[in-house]
Amino acid sequence: MAKANLLPVLLLLLSLSAAVSVSAHNITDILAADPDYSQFNDFLSQTGLADEINTRQTITVLVLNNAAFSAAAGSHPLSVVKNLLSLHILLDYFDNTKLHQITNGTTLSTTLYQTTGTAHGNVGSVNITDLKGGKVGFGSAAPGSKLDSTYTKSVKQIPYNISVIEISAPIIAPGILTAPPPSADVNITALIEKAGCKTFANLIASNGLVKTFQSTADKGLTIFAPNDEAFKAKGVPDLKKLTNAEVVSLLQYHAAAKYLPIGSLKTTKGSVATLASNGAGKFDFTVSVAGDSVTLHTGVDSSRIADTVLDSTPLSIYSVDSVLLPSELFAKSPSPAPAPEPASAPSPSPRLAPSPSPLPASPPAPAGEAPGGAPADAPSAAAERSTSGKSDGVHVKASAVFTVTVTALSAFVISAVLS
Template structure:
C-alpha cells in the first residue's frame, strides 16, 4: 500500500497545480454579491476582468453599487474608467488578517495600473496604512499621501491566490482619473516612440500609405506588434533593400485588423491575417503560447512579446524582442540535411572494412551455431516472461 501511495502522490500533486493555476474567476466571485453588480459589469466592459483572471496573488478593492454610482456621476470615458479600475487591483495578496498585521503599520504596493505602463512615476502605487481603532486606510501614492478610502469587509478570500475586499469609495489619483483619449484621438506613433519603439514609429511615419492603413483601422479594432529600437535599427539595411511595395507590406505586416488583449492572444492561438494580407499574398503570422510567453511565428523566424504599451479596446500595442519577417519578403534559412541514421552509418563502415572470414563452430557444423542462437533466444524470452510475471504479482499484491 505504501508503494501505491508513492505512485499516486505525484499525480495528485500535478492535479493540484493544474487546479490552482486557474483557480479564480472574478466575475463568478462577484456574482455572489448583488450589491457589487455595477463594479462587476464594468470590470468586464473595460476588459480588466480577464487580466485579473490570468494573474495569481492578487487583491481586488471592490466598490459597491453606491460607490460606483458616485464614480460614474463624473462621466469618465470607458478608457479612463479602465485606468481607475486597474488602480483598484493590487498585485499582492491582502486578506483581512494581513491588513491588520502590516509590518511597521504601512506598506506601498503596486497595482495593475502601474503594470500597464500607463502610470507615470509612482502614480500606480497604493499606500495601505493601519490606523487607530482597527481602521485600515488606502490612498494612491500620487494623491499627496491622502488616505481617502477605508477597509469595510472581506468578500472572498482564496489564500494566497485572490482576495476581494470592499473599500468605502473609489481611490483618487490624478494619473488614473485623467481623461484618456478615445481611439480617434490616439496618436499611435507617439505612444510607440515614448516606450522604446521610436525607430519603428519613425519608419512607419516615413511611409504615408502604411501609416494611413493603421489609422483607418483604429476605430474598428487594431493590434500592433512593435519591434524594439535595437533590433529594428539593426534590421534597417534589409528594410531599405526592399522595393517600395515591399516596404509598405512589411510595415503593414506588424498590424492585425482586430483588437486582441493579452488574454485573447493567450487563448486564440493559430494563424492570423495582418494589415498586409491581400488575397493570395497571405502575409499571415502564427500566435503560439510558450509557457507564460506569447510568441509570433512565420516560416522565417519566431519572436516573443515582451511588453504592453497600450491595451484599451479597440487598440492594443505590444513590444516584441526581434523583427518578425514575413516569408513573402524574406527566405527561410535552409533546413540542414538529416544526419545519417546509426544503422546506415554502421552499414557504411562495414562496406568499407575488409571482409572477415567466418569463424568455425567447435565441431565445424554451422547448424550448431544456429542451435546455440536459438537456445540463447529461448533463455532471454523465458527471463522476460518471468520478470513480467513477478511484476504482475507485485501489482496485484499492492491492490
C-alpha cells in the same frame, strides 16, 4: 513489519492520486456571484483587465459596489475608467489576516496602473495603513493623499493566489480622472491606410463612417481592416452592385462597439456583435483560436487577424487578411441536389434456392435502460465541469501524467502489501 511500514506510503499515494491542482482563477465568475459588483465586473471585461487579472499568479482586487463605483466612474471615457480600475488591482496578496498584521502598520503596494508607464513616482501605488480598532485605510501613495477608503469585508480568497476584498470608496490618484482619451488624438483613417489597408480607409471615408468610428472610440471600439489584397481576392463581391445601405452595413460589420485587445479576443466565447448588428444574432461573428492565430468566422467565410495596428484603450485596430462577409448580405444558397441517375433495366439473375426463414427478432430493450458499464452510466462532461459554493471562480484540473504515475505507484505498493 515491512508491510506495516508500507501502509503510510500507500495512504499518501492514494491521497495524492485523488488530489487536483488549482490551475487558474476567474475574476468574472467570482464577482458574478454578487450582483452588487455588476458594474465593476462589467468594466473589468470591457477594459480587458479581467484577462490581465486571470493571468496573474498573485493578485488582490479591491472591489467597489455599484454605488461607490458609479460615483467615481461617472461618464468618463473607457481609457480613464481603465486607469481607475488598474489602481484597484494590487500586485500582491492581501487578506483579512495580512491587512491587520502589516509591518510597522503601513505599507505601499504596487498596482497594475504602475505598470502602464503613465504613472510617475508613487502615483501608481496604494498606501495601506492599519488604523487599529479593526479598521484598515487605503489611499493613493502620492504625497499629500488621504486615506479616503477603508476595508469593508472579504469577498473571496484563494491563498495565496487571488484575494478579492471590498473597500468603502474609490482610490483616486492625482490626475487619474482628467487624462484625455487616447482616441482624441488618433487619426483612424491614417493609421489604417499606413497599415496597408488603403481601400478600406477610402471606403469608410467616402461612406461617412469616419465620424461614427471616431465618436464610438471614446467608449470602446475595435476595427478589423481588410488589407488591400483582400479586396482583390477571388469570391469578393463587386461592391458596385450593392446598395448604399448594404455597403454601409458591410463596413460597419468590420467594427465592434467594444474594446477588444488580443487577449480578450482569444478568450471570447459565443458571438461578437458589430456596429451593423440590429438584433440578436444579426450581423455578428464568432472567434476561434489556434495557438497564437486568431480567426473570425462570419458564417460565409473566415478571416485571420494578420497584425495589430493599434492597441490603446479604448481603441483596437487590426488588419485582417480577408473581407468579412456577413451571412445577412452574402448567405450562400444551398447547392442543388444531384439529379438521379437514369434507371437501367435489371439484368436477369439466376434463381437461388429459398433460404430458411429468419428467427423472430428479439424484443426491443425497455426504454431508458442501458447495460451496466455503458457510456450512459458515466457522468456527463457538464457535470464534471460544474462547480458550486466556494469553488466559484476557480478553474480546477488534474494533471493526467501525474495521475497515471501516482496510480501506477499505488498499484505497485498495494501489490507489495498484499504479497
